[in-house]
Amino acid sequence: KAGVTQTPRYLIKTRGQQVTLSCSPISGHRSVSWYQQTPGQGLQFLFEYFSETQRNKGNFPGRFSGRQFSNSRSEMNVSTLELGDSALYLCASSLAGDSNQPQHFGDGTRLSIL
Amino acid sequence: AQKVTQAQTEISVVEKEDVTLDCVYETRDTTYYLFWYKQPPSGELVFLIRRNSFDEQNEISGRYSWNFQKSTSSFNFTITASQVVDSAVYFCALSEASKAAGNKLTFGGGTRVLVKP
Numbered sequence: 291k292a293g294v295t296q297t298p299r300y301l302i303k304t305r306g307q308q309v310t311l312s313c314s315p316i317s318g319h320r321s322v323s324w325y326q327q328t329p330g331q332g333l334q335f336l337f338e339y340f341s342e343t344q345r346n347k348g349n350f351p352g353r354f355s356g357r358q359f360s361n362s363r364s365e366m367n368v369s370t371l372e373l374g375d376s377a378l379y380l381c382a383s384s385l386a387g388d389s390n391q392p393q394h395f396g397d398g399t400r401l402s403i404l
Numbered sequence: 405a406q407k408v409t410q411a412q413t414e415i416s417v418v419e420k421e422d423v424t425l426d427c428v429y430e431t432r433d434t435t436y437y438l439f440w441y442k443q444p445p446s447g448e449l450v451f452l453i454r455r456n457s458f459d460e461q462n463e464i465s466g467r468y469s470w471n472f473q474k475s476t477s478s479f480n481f482t483i484t485a486s487q488v489v490d491s492a493v494y495f496c497a498l499s500e501a502s503k504a505a506g507n508k509l510t511f512g513g514g515t516r517v518l519v520k521p
Contacts, residue, residue: 321506321507323507323508323509325509325511332511332512332513332514333495333509333511333514334511335508335509335510338506338507338508340506340507345506345507346505346506346507346508348508378447380447380449382449382509384507388507390437390454390456390499390501391507392439392451392454393451393507393509394451395441395448395449395450395451396448397446397447397448398447398448400447
């Protein structure tokens, strides 16, 4: 069974640009969550999508947005990039919408802002 | 609001020693779930174990064991007879059962484990 797939693995952008990251969940998984990981702030929850609806959102500015498609694939978008957005962005999927389900993570997209 | 604290930032051991990782959490929910994840240098977070708040039975799974104590809000994790491949960053995480929480995981700061041969 294929795991969670994130593309691209690495990305370099400059300040002010925008970026779109993609996540394909494990087949059959309907919940997709996004996390940002930085050395200073650690792992922080961005948002979660379930059945194409955003169910929960972390404490991030509106520049961070996402969506989920009918096949459960998800994208997140960051507009007007800032240096502080440099991070590892991790996507996780789980089978259903229950919080007791373990989330399975992808390898992440490492975003560097110059 | 929920919070997870891992006081140990780094632990260094020699192969075959046991390693215990501490985790303390805060939540106002009466039903919640606790997890341990491992992050090797490749970056992917690997799910290890899960515990429900209403089940305080401690278990052993291979070389992993955990000690959940609701009275002290602690969820400690032990690797027995450590191996070099256990070198990674280990994260404790909490999710709440309320519908509003969805599938949100709150992570601790992580503990880096270095197992030397």
